[in-house]
Amino acid sequence: MDIVPLLKRLTETASPSGYETAVAEVIREQWQPLVDEISLDRVGSLIALKRGQGEEPANGRRPRLLLAAHMDEIGLMVHQLVAHPDEDGYGFLRLSNLGGVDTRHLYGQLVTVHASGAEPRQLTGVIGALPGHLQPEARRSKPYGYEDLVVDVGLPYRQLQTLVAVGDVISFRQPLRELLNGRVSGKALDNRASVAAVTVCLDYLQGRRHSWDLLAVATAQEETALLGGFTSGHAQRPDAAIAIDVTFAKGPGTNDAVSFELDGGPALGLGPNIHPGMLQGLRDAAAALEMKVNTDPHSRHSGTDAYALQVARAGIPTAVVSIPLRYMHTMVETVVAGDIERVGRLLGEFTARLETDFMEKLTAGMMDDE
Amino acid sequence: MNELLKQLTEAVGVSGDEKEIRRLIRDLIADQVAEWRVDALGNLIARKPGTGESSLRVLVDAHMDEVGLMITDVDSNGTLQFETVGGFDDRALLGKVVQVGPKKLPGVIGARPVHLLKPNQRREIVKVEAMRIDIGAKNKDEAAGKVKIGDRAAFVTDYEELADTAVGKAFDNRAGCAALIELLRSEPYPFDLYASFTVQEEVGLRGAQVVAYDIAPDAALILECTPAYDLPNEKDVSPNVALGRGPSIYVMDAGTIQDPRLVSHITRTAAAEQIPFQIRQPGGGGTNTAAIQKTGPGVPAATIAVPGRYAHTPTMMISLTDYHNVVKLADAALRRLTPDLLQH
Numbered sequence: 009m010d011i012v013p014l015l016k017r018l019t020e021t022a023s024p025s026g027y028e029t030a031v032a033e034v035i036r037e038q039w040q041p042l043v044d045e046i047s048l049d050r051v052g053s054l055i056a057l058k059r060g061q062g063e064e065p066a067n068g069r070r071p072r073l074l075l076a077a078h079m080d081e082i083g084l085m086v087h088q089l090v091a092h093p094d095e096d097g098y099g100f101l102r103l104s105n106l107g108g109v110d111t112r113h114l115y116g117q118l119v120t121v122h123a124s125g126a127e128p129r130q131l132t133g134v135i136g137a138l139p140g141h142l143q144p145e146a147r148r149s150k151p152y153g154y155e156d157l158v159v160d161v162g163l164p165y166r167q168l169q170t171l172v173a174v175g176d177v178i179s180f181r182q183p184l185r186e187l188l189n190g191r192v193s194g195k196a197l198d199n200r201a202s203v204a205a206v207t208v209c210l211d212y213l214q215g216r217r218h219s220w221d222l223l224a225v226a227t228a229q230e231e232t233a234l235l236g237g238f239t240s241g242h243a244q245r246p247d248a249a250i251a252i253d254v255t256f257a258k259g260p261g262t263n264d265a266v267s268f269e270l271d272g273g274p275a276l277g278l279g280p281n282i283h284p285g286m287l288q289g290l291r292d293a294a295a296a297l298e299m300k301v302n303t304d305p306h307s308r309h310s311g312t313d314a315y316a317l318q319v320a321r322a323g324i325p326t327a328v329v330s331i332p333l334r335y336m337h338t339m340v341e342t343v344v345a346g347d348i349e350r351v352g353r354l355l356g357e358f359t360a361r362l363e364t365d366f367m368e369k370l371t372a373g374m375m376d377d378e
Numbered sequence: 379m380n381e382l383l384k385q386l387t388e389a390v391g392v393s394g395d396e397k398e399i400r401r402l403i404r405d406l407i408a409d410q411v412a413e414w415r416v417d418a419l420g421n422l423i424a425r426k427p428g429t430g431e432s433s434l435r436v437l438v439d440a441h442m443d444e445v446g447l448m449i450t451d452v453d454s455n456g457t458l459q460f461e462t463v464g465g466f467d468d469r470a471l472l473g474k475v476v477q478v479g480p481k482k483l484p485g486v487i488g489a490r491p492v493h494l495l496k497p498n499q500r501r502e503i504v505k506v507e508a509m510r511i512d513i514g515a516k517n518k519d520e521a522a523g524k525v526k527i528g529d530r531a532a533f534v535t536d537y538e539e540l541a542d543t544a545v546g547k548a549f550d551n552r553a554g555c556a557a558l559i560e561l562l563r564s565e566p567y568p569f570d571l572y573a574s575f576t577v578q579e580e581v582g583l584r585g586a587q588v589v590a591y592d593i594a595p596d597a598a599l600i601l602e603c604t605p606a607y608d609l610p611n612e613k614d615v616s617p618n619v620a621l622g623r624g625p626s627i628y629v630m631d632a633g634t635i636q637d638p639r640l641v642s643h644i645t646r647t648a649a650a651e652q653i654p655f656q657i658r659q660p661g662g663g664g665t666n667t668a669a670i671q672k673t674g675p676g677v678p679a680a681t682i683a684v685p686g687r688y689a690h691t692p693t694m695m696i697s698l699t700d701y702h703n704v705v706k707l708a709d710a711a712l713r714r715l716t717p718d719l720l721q722h
Contacts, residue, residue: 098620118693134545150501158610160695185484193512338472338488339473
C-alpha cells in the first residue's frame with residue numbers, strides 16, 4: 009500500500025472537530041472496498057464493519073474488536089468580525105481555538121475560512137498581527153495570542169459581513185511535504201496518520217482470516233470532547249477496543265524519557281486506560297511479526313479515545329497503539345511512513361490472532377499468578 | 379493571475395545569495411533593454427535607451443533580495459542550526475516550512491509540543507537560537523551531505539490572488555522588482571533609464587550604494603514595498619499606510635529626508651493623473667534612498683512603495699490595485715521629469 013499519497017489526501021482535507029464530513033468521505037472511499045458495511049453514525053463518526061470468518065460461535069454473536077482512529081483535526085473558529093479603520097475599510101476576523109491549538113505557531117500561517125454565508129465559500133486567509141512596536145508593551149515579550157491575532161482574507165468589511173459569520177470554522181492549510189528518509193511533514197497528521205494505519209490494517213486482513221468482527225471507526229470530535237470514543241463505544245457494543253493515536257517523537261525540543269524515535273516502531277500504551285491483557289496480546293502479535301515495539305507509559309489519562317472507550321457501557325478492555333510524531337498540534341507535524349505501516353500490520357496481526365475465547369482468557373488473566 | 383508577481387515572489391534570493399532571482403529577472407528583462415550587466419556585488423544593472431529628448435541620467439532601483447535564514451551548524455541528530463538574515467520577529471518562525479540551499483530541500487521549524495510545556499513556558503517566546511530546521515536527516519553525516527554551512531533558507535509560499543489582494547512571500551521587494559520590470563517594458567522615456575535590481579538591501583542597503591556610485595545618476599527613484607499596519611488596534615498610535623489607498627510616498631524615515639523636489643513632483647503627478655496616493659507617516663524604517671542619496675556628490679532620490687501587510691513573514695499581503703497604481707505613478711512621474719525640476 010502506498011502510504012504517502014494516502015496521507016497527502018487525508019491531511020490536506022480540511023475537517024476540524026465537529027466538521028468531519030469532508031474527511032469522512034475520503035476515508036469511506038478508502039475503506040469501502042475493504043469492509044462489508046460502512047456508514048456514518050449519529051455524531052458523524054464513520055463506522056466500518058469487516059465480518060469475522062469461520063464457524064459462528066454457539067451463542068450466535070461474534071466478539072467484536074473496535075479500532076478507533078479519530079479523524080478530526082484542531083483548527084480555529086471565527087470569534088468576531090472587526091472593521092478597520094471603520095465599516096468602509098477592510099474586515100478582519102478575531103479567533104477562538106477549536107481544540108488544543110499552540111498559539112505560538114499561528115502568526116504567518118495560511119488558513120481556509122469556511123464561510124457559511126448565503127453561498128458557502130472557502131476563503132484563503134493569512135494569520136497576521138501588528139508588529140511588536142505597535143503592540144501594547146506588556147504583550148511584546150510574549151507569543152502572539154488571540155488578543156493580537158487576526159485572520160485577514162483581504163476583503164472589505166461590508167463584503168466580509170455577507171460571507172462570514174461568527175462561529176464559522178477555520179482550518180489550517182499546509183500541503184504534506186516529503187522530507188528525507190520517508191519522513192513527511194504537514195498538518196493534521198494527528199490523527200490522519202492513524203487513519204492511514206487502520207487502512208493498512210484493513211488491507212492486511214484481506215489476506216488473513218479473522219474470527220472476530222472488526223469495527224474500524226474514524227471517530228469524530230476527539231480533540232475537543234472524545235465524543236466519537238464515548239458514543240461508538242456505546243453504540244457498537246465492542247468486546248474490546250484499541251485507540252490508535254500519535255505520541256511524542258524525539259526531536260528538537262523533545263528528548264523526554266517518554267518520547268520515541270521516529271521510525272522506531274509502534275508505541276504501546278501502558279497505564280490505567282490500558283487493559284494489561286490487551287497490551288500482552290499486542291506484544292504477542294508484535295513478537296509473531298518480529299516487530300520491535302516500545303512501551304509508552306501513560307500514568308493517568310492517555311489523551312486518546314481509549315479514555316472514553318474504556319468506560320463505555322459496563323466497561324471495555326482497551327489498549328492504545330501510537331505512532332511517534334514530532335511537533336504535535338502544529339502545521340509541521342512530522343511522521344515516518346514506515347511507522348504507520350508497522351502500526352497497521354500490528355493491528356492486523358492482533359486481529360487475526362484473536363480467538364473466540366480471548367475474552368474469557370483476558371478476564372481469567374486478571375487473577376492469575378504473575 | 380499576475381504571472382510576474384507569481385514568478386518573482388516564488389523565486390528565492392536571500393540577501394547575499396541572490397543568484398536565482400537575479401537570473402530570473404535577467405531572463406524577464408533581457409529583451410527589453412539595450413544592455414545589462416552584473417556588478418562586483420551581484421547587482422543587476424540594465425539600460426533602457428530613451429528617445430534622446432533629455433540628457434538626464436535617471437536611476438530606478440528595486441532591491442531583489444529577501445529576508446531569510448542561514449545555516450550555521452548541523453546537530454548530531456541531523457537538525458540544522460541557523461541565524462536570521464535580515465530583520466525578523468522570532469515569533470514569525472515557528473511552524474513554518476522553509477526551502478534549504480540551492481536544491482531547495484524542504485525543511486520545517488517545529489518546537490516542543492504545547493502539551494509538554496509548563497504554563498509559564500507557554501507564555502515565553504521561543505528564541506531563534508533554540509529553533510532548528512528539520513529536513514528529516516537521521517544524523518549529522520547525512521545532513522552534512524545534503525546541506526552546507528552557509529546555505530540560505532527561504533520561506534515557501536505559493537503566490538495566490540484573493541479578491542483585490544494577493545498573498546505570497548517576499549513582496550518586499552519583489553513587488554518593487556515587478557513594477558520596475560513593467561517600466562522597462564513600456565515605451566521609451568525621454569532619457570536613458572538605468573534600472574538596478576540590487577542585492578543586500580535587507581542587511582544594510584549594501585547593493586544600492588555601489589550602483590549609485592557606478593551610474594552617478596542625476597536623480598533616482600526607489601520602488602519598494604512598505605509595511606502597512608492597517609489592522610485593528612486598541613489605540614491607533616501609528617495608523618501608517620493602508621492597503622487599497624494607493625501608492626505610498628515616503629517623505630522622511632529613519633535614514634532620510636526624501637528629496638522634497640522629487641516628492642512634490644510625484645504628488646503633483648499623481649494629482650494630475652488622478653492616481654490615488656498616500657503619504658507614508660514620517661518615522662522609522664528606511665529604503666535604498668538612504669544609501670543612494672549620499673553617494674558621490676549626492677543624488678536627489680525619492681521612494682514610491684506598494685503597501686504590504688505582514689512584512690518578513692511567509693504570508694505577506696498587498697493590494698493589486700495599489701501595485702498597478704505604483705506602476706502608473708512611477709511611469710508618469712518619470713515621463714514628466716525634467717532637469718528644471720531638480721533646480722533649487
